[in-house]
Amino acid sequence: MIHDSIIRDRLVTGDKTAADVTRDIARPILNKPSTSWKIGFTLSVVFLGIFVASLFYTLWTGIGVWNINKSVMWGWDITNFVFWVGIGHAGTLISAVLLLFRQKWRMSINRSAEAMTIFAVICAAMFPVFHMGRVWVGYWALPLPNGFGSLWVNFNSPLLWDVFAISTYFSVSLLFWYIGLIPDIATIRDKVKGKTEKALYGFFSMGWTGSTRTWARYELVSLILAGLSTPLVLSVHTIVSTDFATSVVPGWHTTIFPPYFVAGAIFSGFGMVATLLVVARKVMNYENYITIGHLDAMTKIIMVTGSIVGIAYLTEFFIAWYSGVEYEQYAFTNRAFGPYWWAYWSMMSCNLIAPQVFWFRWARTTPWFIFIMSIVVNVGMWFERFVIIVTSLHRDYLPSSWVMYAGSLTEIGLFLGTFGIFFTCFFLFAKYLPVINMAEVKSILRNRE
Amino acid sequence: MGILDKNLSLRNRNKMVVGVWEDEDSLVAATSELVHNGVKIHDIYTPYPVHGLDRIIGVRRSKLARVAFFCAMTGFTLVTTMIWYMYVHDWPMNIGNKPVRFTPSWAPVMFEGTVLCTAFGMAFFFFWRNRLVHGIKNELLDDRQTDDRSVIAVEITESADQNSILGTMKKHNPVELKEFHNGVNTTIK
Numbered sequence: 001m002i003h004d005s006i007i008r009d010r011l012v013t014g015d016k017t018a019a020d021v022t023r024d025i026a027r028p029i030l031n032k033p034s035t036s037w038k039i040g041f042t043l044s045v046v047f048l049g050i051f052v053a054s055l056f057y058t059l060w061t062g063i064g065v066w067n068i069n070k071s072v073m074w075g076w077d078i079t080n081f082v083f084w085v086g087i088g089h090a091g092t093l094i095s096a097v098l099l100l101f102r103q104k105w106r107m108s109i110n111r112s113a114e115a116m117t118i119f120a121v122i123c124a125a126m127f128p129v130f131h132m133g134r135v136w137v138g139y140w141a142l143p144l145p146n147g148f149g150s151l152w153v154n155f156n157s158p159l160l161w162d163v164f165a166i167s168t169y170f171s172v173s174l175l176f177w178y179i180g181l182i183p184d185i186a187t188i189r190d191k192v193k194g195k196t197e198k199a200l201y202g203f204f205s206m207g208w209t210g211s212t213r214t215w216a217r218y219e220l221v222s223l224i225l226a227g228l229s230t231p232l233v234l235s236v237h238t239i240v241s242t243d244f245a246t247s248v249v250p251g252w253h254t255t256i257f258p259p260y261f262v263a264g265a266i267f268s269g270f271g272m273v274a275t276l277l278v279v280a281r282k283v284m285n286y287e288n289y290i291t292i293g294h295l296d297a298m299t300k301i302i303m304v305t306g307s308i309v310g311i312a313y314l315t316e317f318f319i320a321w322y323s324g325v326e327y328e329q330y331a332f333t334n335r336a337f338g339p340y341w342w343a344y345w346s347m348m349s350c351n352l353i354a355p356q357v358f359w360f361r362w363a364r365t366t367p368w369f370i371f372i373m374s375i376v377v378n379v380g381m382w383f384e385r386f387v388i389i390v391t392s393l394h395r396d397y398l399p400s401s402w403v404m405y406a407g408s409l410t411e412i413g414l415f416l417g418t419f420g421i422f423f424t425c426f427f428l429f430a431k432y433l434p435v436i437n438m439a440e441v442k443s444i445l446r447n448r449e
Numbered sequence: 450m451g452i453l454d455k456n457l458s459l460r461n462r463n464k465m466v467v468g469v470w471e472d473e474d475s476l477v478a479a480t481s482e483l484v485h486n487g488v489k490i491h492d493i494y495t496p497y498p499v500h501g502l503d504r505i506i507g508v509r510r511s512k513l514a515r516v517a518f519f520c521a522m523t524g525f526t527l528v529t530t531m532i533w534y535m536y537v538h539d540w541p542m543n544i545g546n547k548p549v550r551f552t553p554s555w556a557p558v559m560f561e562g563t564v565l566c567t568a569f570g571m572a573f574f575f576f577w578r579n580r581l582v583h584g585i586k587n588e589l590l591d592d593r594q595t596d597d598r599s600v601i602a603v604e605i606t607e608s609a610d611q612n613s614i615l616g617t618m619k620k621h622n623p624v625e626l627k628e629f630h631n632g633v634n635t636t637i638k
Contacts, residue, residue, distance in 0.1 A: 017597065018471075018496060018497070018596065018597035019593075019596060019597040022596045022597065143531065143535060146539075146540060151540060151542065152535040152536065152539065152540050152542070153535070154542060154544055155532050155535075155536050155554065155555055155558055156544065156547055156552070156554045158557075160558070161557040161558060161561075164557065164558045164561040164562065165557065165561050168561040168562075168564055168565045171565060171568075171569070172564060172565065172568045175568055175569065175572055176568075179572065179575075182581070183496075183497075183595070186587070186595045187496065187595045187596055189587070189595075190589070190592060190593070190595050190596065191596070202584075202587065203583055203584050204583070205587065206576065206581035206582055206583055206585065207580060207581060207582060207585035207586065207587045207588075208581065208587065208595070209457075209494055209587055209588060209589060209594065209595075210494045210495050210496055210594055210595055211457055211492050211493075211494055211579075212492060212493040212494070212495065212499070212502045212503050212506065212508065213454060213456065213457065213492065213503065213508050213579070214457065214579045214581075215495065215498040215499075215502075215503070216498075216503035216508055216511060217511045217513060217575060217578065217579060218498070218575075218579075219498055220511050220513050220514065221513060221571060221572065221575045224513065224514060224517050224567075224571060225568060225571075225572075228564050228567055228568055231560075231564075232561075232564050235557065235560060235561065239557055242557075439496065439497045439498070440497065442496055442497040442597075443497040443498055443499075446473070
């Protein structure tokens, strides 16, 4: 028996009908781009240009244009890699984990979060690929026969696990995103007027008609893909954490890394989702679809995951002291009170202390404040990776190899440039594909139990 | 039974009676009454998933979960065999004197390979079963069936009484009643 819920708040406000949903969400696709879109897109392309220029300089001159050295052999590049992979995690969490838990509020935000995953993984992949130096032999990372130049790959290495994990994560996320898009692409196909647009959307809609038989199987496929993506998303950042945890570097060699990295990834991912959606709901007039209730739910997740990450920071310190290993103890004292103290305390302030403000309802329901906090979270999570990587490497067992490290202009340019890649992709997505899942949102208009 | 669901194509069909609704409750009520009267509904087209409709018109539960399990087993076997062949059989590498035989360090790659094969294998069979192909011509009974309208399509066979079907549909306030034959829609109401 189906009832209209009298307890729960409506997930879509404004008494929208199915036709209203199509009209509102397809508006940017069916009309000419707005001025705000043009300004945002141009700015993104400028940053994309910075990426291309920095990359060209790196490839032309050599990897020496980065400030990494024999002690700090991983610097901004791997910091940025982990930062972007982490951001990608919220998309899969929203689409897969929240689907398994039947959280219907995810329906307004899952599409853009999944898109964010894909674009973030593209940005992430840039760093290890170009850190190889000789990028033209990058295919040696794949399991190809010895005759192709390298030996078979080393299956005991976490770096190889990364190759499999990131490529599987990217492919499965793309598939999940595309399958979710098919019904909406069909809706756009039946709305656009131009011959080319009709042919393009027709091609990608794969002849979708909305048959009940297809919907039944579609929902089953979505459920199974969600079931697959859930352990996948946990495995990816677990594997990224083993890049560090399987080494013998003090500060890295800890078993807390996998859960701590996964929580951090969800935390930073939700930070970026909040950044994007607070702006998108205002600029694209989606306030009835991405409501204050959605922001409230997202900020609660930010607060919980931020607290988990904070406990992990404190646990690391405790374990270093409790282990009695002087190298571990030194690594953590050096993090907090050594030359990179400013990075450590930025991390602690942004990730552990700042999100506690979300205990207050005002903070969870005020969009401009959430936007500022989401930026704080992103800055904090970048510093977390910087702290883990640089402060652990810059002083090792041998004082003669102690060095200081700061990113070169090229490294900074590459990092800023990846925001260009990310936002260029996101603006194109917002112009040509529905940012909100129309079919799913139509199914929750009646607020039924 | 072939993999492709032939019910999904509208080509080479008898005349069809088509009812169009905007309200979900009326659509479900009309479907239930038609089925109760012994009418065999060809298909229902909706812009969003309406839960339970498939059961009412007698669509059997999909076997895609079993397909997914089969793909998972295939992926697991292929990846495990690949690692064993490369790492143990063809060119054993001594790195830090670590063992080359089966170890837990194989697990991440085995897991990722299994997930990859399951996801793509299942998606391939899903597309095949549902006649979802790039570039295929879409066959719509109503221009707004992917927007805000739902459509019930009943194929008129010798045993079906068209007037009785139309009468039942009319009772549930459709926005439109049509006949569809040889790719042409003719409005009745």
